[in-house]
Amino acid sequence: MIDQYILGAILVSTVVTWVPRVLPYGLVRLAELPDKVVKFLGFLPLTIIFALILSSVFPGQIGGWPQVQWIELTAVVPTFLVLGKTRNVMLAVLAGVLCVAFLRYLF
Secondary structure (H helix, E strand, C coil): CCCHHHHHHHHHHHHHHHHHHHHHHHHHHHCCCCHHHHHHHHCHHHHHHHHHHHHHHCCCCCCCCCCCCHHHHHHHHHHHHHHHHHCCHHHHHHHHHHHHHHHHHHC
């Protein structure tokens, strides 16, 4: 049986995680944003995917040089092709994950 304290902690953690992610989306829907802000926000998906990819291709270690993860680096090409063609971050992430899975299966 699940302890009530653990269940409460899970529910509170869910709310605390969910609110800061969903609340801004709802507030932006209600407000009219200036064109410059909308243009700036249009670059966020590309920036986010680039940061995620960069951290997985070149993982850093304290006191050492970053090492290149060749399978992940190879998967960058189809990931960015999908992102550039569709502008859909979720589809690009899916393409990257599938590409890495396939390359790891081969090698």
